[in-house]
Amino acid sequence: MGSVLSVARPHRLVACFALLALASCIKFVSPKEAASEEAAAKASRAEENDRRPLKPAGKELDLAQAALDGSQWDEAIAHAKKAREILDAYEGQGYGSTEERHEHNRIRAEATLVAGLAYRGKGDALGAFLFLDGKGFSADACGDARKKACVEHEALMYENDTFRGLSTNYSGRRHEALHPFFEVSVGNTTLSTTTFDMMKNFWHPKSDYLALWVTSADGNRFKSAVQGQRASYTIAGSAHSITGTDCSKKVGEVEIGRARFDVKECHKDTSNYVGATLTFTMPLEDGKALDLTKVEALVIFRRKDLKAQGTTYSIGDVRLVRTRDRK
Incomplete structure (x- = not known):
């Protein structure tokens, strides 16, 4: 019997140590602690969302508006420009909801408005037009608080005869921002x-x-x-001349197989x-x-x-x- 007991004791000790190790791996969490951990997780997710541009861009827009209200034109323009830069840097990364995308568009449009009003305040309405970029400006994106001002600003930028020629060509096609009316650079050939x-x-x-x-x-x-x-x-x-070949004069037709082709006469043509x-x-x-x-x-x-x-x-x-x- 003694020999049996001497063998069994070590096994009981090993089992005991194993249970103690298992117990040390199990963490018992109270309801209060669980709620605290969930709150921390939500805060972490909120912090991650804060990395999106809406909050900092919105802050820059508020600063721009405050500067505009104080007639600090250059400061208002700088903050509005910063708001757009923050938003544009995030472009293409996507948002979690349609509401966030609409908020992005609202802040951007209203930043363009505030900068435009600042340019106009300093007597530089042309500068307001030049602040428009390839994304253009639409009052539809503005919030209710600035909607009326946005409608007026959009009409001035695109529909007023003063600036119409900067975005709209002879056929009536409108571009979102500055567009030269002449497609070529004047002086890229000998001026005439x-x-x-x-x-x-x-x-x-x-x-x-x-x-x-x-x-x-x-x-x-x-x-x-x-x-x-x-x-x-x-x-x-x-003064200069350009000589080319003109083959526009039709002098007859020729039939080849079942097809008929025009016969044209070519001659040298010189334009002075x-x-x-x-x-x-x-x-x-x-x-x-x-x-x-x-x-x-x-x-x-x-x-x-x-x-x-x-x-x-x-x-x-x-x-x-x-x-x-x-x-």
């Missing part, structure tokens, strides 16, 4: 009077402000100068062009480093300032929007 004669066919008939790309490619003479606080520019073309000169000015701070032999510049001018004297055309004092490398 034909270029300016064609212009009126491309702008909207009720245009005031117009946007245009300008440059000075080979074949033109470029000159810039400083006159007080303005920089002046001259792009001068010269009268050289033209374009002049304009802009604030020195914008134009002092502008070399139009290397870049194209998008400028805005007023249609009433387009004047011709002989073969010299002036578009007056322009506003520089941006530049790009010459194509």
